[in-house]
Amino acid sequence: MFLAALLPKQNGEAALDASLVQQLLQRDMRAFEQIYDRHSRLVYGLVYRIVQQAGTAEEVVQDVFLQLWRNAAQYDASRGPFLPWLLTMARHRALDTLRLKSERQRRREDQTEELPGVCAAPQFEKQLDEKRRAVQVRELMTSLQPQQKRAIELAYFEGLSHTEIAATLKEPLGTVKSWIRNGLLRLREGLQEKTT
Amino acid sequence: MSSTDQFGELLQAYALGALDGPEREALEAHLAAGCPECAAELAEARWVVSQLAYAAPEAAPSDMLRGRLMQIVRSEAVAPGTSATLIGSSKPAVPFWMWAAVAALLLVSLYSFWNARQLQEQIRDVNERATAQLHSREKIEEELAAARQEAAQVKREADILADPSSVKIAMATTAADSGPLQANWNPRLGLVVSGSKIPQPAGSRVLQLWIIPKTAGAKPVPVQIERPDENGTFVMVVATPPEALTNAKALAVSEEPAGGSPQPTTTPKWVGGVSLFPLKSP
Numbered sequence: 001m002f003l004a005a006l007l008p009k010q011n012g013e014a015a016l017d018a019s020l021v022q023q024l025l026q027r028d029m030r031a032f033e034q035i036y037d038r039h040s041r042l043v044y045g046l047v048y049r050i051v052q053q054a055g056t057a058e059e060v061v062q063d064v065f066l067q068l069w070r071n072a073a074q075y076d077a078s079r080g081p082f083l084p085w086l087l088t089m090a091r092h093r094a095l096d097t098l099r100l101k102s103e104r105q106r107r108r109e110d111q112t113e114e115l116p117g118v119c120a121a122p123q124f125e126k127q128l129d130e131k132r133r134a135v136q137v138r139e140l141m142t143s144l145q146p147q148q149k150r151a152i153e154l155a156y157f158e159g160l161s162h163t164e165i166a167a168t169l170k171e172p173l174g175t176v177k178s179w180i181r182n183g184l185l186r187l188r189e190g191l192q193e194k195t196t
Numbered sequence: 197m198s199s200t201d202q203f204g205e206l207l208q209a210y211a212l213g214a215l216d217g218p219e220r221e222a223l224e225a226h227l228a229a230g231c232p233e234c235a236a237e238l239a240e241a242r243w244v245v246s247q248l249a250y251a252a253p254e255a256a257p258s259d260m261l262r263g264r265l266m267q268i269v270r271s272e273a274v275a276p277g278t279s280a281t282l283i284g285s286s287k288p289a290v291p292f293w294m295w296a297a298v299a300a301l302l303l304v305s306l307y308s309f310w311n312a313r314q315l316q317e318q319i320r321d322v323n324e325r326a327t328a329q330l331h332s333r334e335k336i337e338e339e340l341a342a343a344r345q346e347a348a349q350v351k352r353e354a355d356i357l358a359d360p361s362s363v364k365i366a367m368a369t370t371a372a373d374s375g376p377l378q379a380n381w382n383p384r385l386g387l388v389v390s391g392s393k394i395p396q397p398a399g400s401r402v403l404q405l406w407i408i409p410k411t412a413g414a415k416p417v418p419v420q421i422e423r424p425d426e427n428g429t430f431v432m433v434v435a436t437p438p439e440a441l442t443n444a445k446a447l448a449v450s451e452e453p454a455g456g457s458p459q460p461t462t463t464p465k466w467v468g469g470v471s472l473f474p475l476k477s478p
Contacts, residue, residue, distance in 0.1 A: 029266075029273045036265065041256050042249060049252035058261045069269050080239065084246035091249070130250075137250035152212070156248045161216035162209060177209065184208040188244045 013129075017082035024072035032069055039083060040065070042130055043090045050094035050157050060097050064090045095159040140190035147171070148179040152187075155180060203227075203234050211241035349433040356385045356433075365447055367391075367468035377430065377466045379447050387419075387434040387441070389449070391466075394430040396423060400454035405432060406464065408446040416448065421456040444470050 017038070023031035043064060048057040068075075068086070075085055141149050147169065154160045154168060162180070166173040203226045209215040210223055227234055271291060356362050357380055365379035367389070375393035389405055397403060402423050406416040417440040424430035448464035 027273050029269055032269050033266065036262065040262070041254070044257040045252040045255040046249040048255045057255075058257055061257055062261060062265055065265055066268065069272070080243070084243050087246045087249045088242070133247070134250040134254070137247050141248075141251045152248070153251070155209075155212045155214040156245065157252070159213060162214050163216055165214065180212060180214055181205060181208045184212065184241065184244055187247070188240075191244065191247065 014081040014083070018077045021068075021072055021075050021077070021082055024069065032065075035068070036065055039086060042083075042134075043086065046087060047090055047094040050091065050159075051097055056097060057094075060090070060093050064093055091156075098159070136191065137187075140187050143190065144183050144186060145179070148183040148186075151176050151179040152183045203231070204237060207234060207238045207241045208244075211238060211245045349431075352385060352435060353388045353390070353431060353433050356380050356382045356388045359385060365468040365470055367447060367449065367466040369466045371465050374465065375428075377449060377468070379468055381437070381441065387432075387437045389430075389432040389434075389447070391430045393428045394424040395428065396426070397451045401451055402454060402456060403430065403432075403449050404452040404456045404460070405434070406448045406450065406460060407438060407440045407444045408448055408467075409440055410443055410445040416460055418456060418458060421452065446470055 017035070020031045020035050024035070040061065044057060044061050047060045047064075048054065051057050051060060064086070067089070075082060079085075141152075144152070151165050151169065154165045160168065162173060162176055165171075165180075166176045169176065203223050206215055206219055206223045210220065215223065227238065359382050362380045362382040362385070365381065367377040367379055369376055374395055375391050377389055377391035377394070380388045380390075394403075402421040404421045405419040407419055408416050417438055419438060420432055420434050422430065422432040446467055446469045448460070448468075449466040450460045450462045450464040452461055
């Protein structure tokens, strides 16, 4: 089985994040500043990609970081590293802001917990700085078939389901499912190859 | 294919949020049943999905957003009674800076009130001192005027007595306890009546000088009043004697009530005849 065991300990950047979040519980403003400076660009880039409007993106980012400041105890280090948790929360907020009151949103709200679920970095995961990680992920996405890449982007950045993506791309549902599954597996393998 | 393998195919799409319909419901039921392998794989799939955030174009939030956030966080960090674990904790109703401003305003008001009271007291004190100084000055001026007047009289008296053209008129008395008076008249400088060992009239009574006209039946003409000092010295200076003096038969001095009388009320104690020395005005 490909799945690696969860990391017993967080290391490097993830350990620093976990330490800073602990300090947030003590109302440490400097810790908050460090977290914001470390991750606000990535969070903003993701949110802006989803909402496509700078003012709205800043409102969402402000909400996300204020939620972190006020409710830092919501983050449970035993359920996974901090940054994926923060990114997942930001993505949920951004998709909520799109106000997709259709089946799409109802489905997503039903499916996902209010807080991000358990998330585990695989054993191969090495801590890369933000720029190197961005280059790595973009190269992997570019290596996918264009339709495969497009299907994953529709799901991730626009919150569409299998069915909706199939309708949007005018492709069979089964094909879309295969694209997404295989694309994500390819992404996982690529991350493994690039970091080992 | 085992159930784990069957659901394992759905985990990537589920982590991405793309799974819908019966497949999603079936997977969630499987996860709820507690499949540890699927749970672990889902956790890893979530991590892979989270990495898709890096595929978003690079963009940076504005500095204003950072400033706004830090301002909010700073205000909440210093606010008492806030807790990091309280979900949805709100800002304090009245921010600290507003309490500080109210306190500062109160202090300024109290200081202003105290300062105004101090100023009022100072102004009242200054006014009282100014009034006292004014009274003192008026008194000094009065004394100075009196001294000047006295000095002028002394000088006039000296001038009249020293002037060789002055006419001397002896005013004898019948009173045993009193000395005589002497009048010196100078047509240019006036009249001086003086004497020593003159007893002071009782109480506030005064000595009054009269001109006794030559004309038969004419009433005595009042001239001036004066009192001798404690030593019995009597000096009366008349700068401008009445015109009647040039036609006087005699000069007389009687004792009269305070303020003098229009006509003698007592028999004159001093009388000096001037008939032998006809007086002429200058």
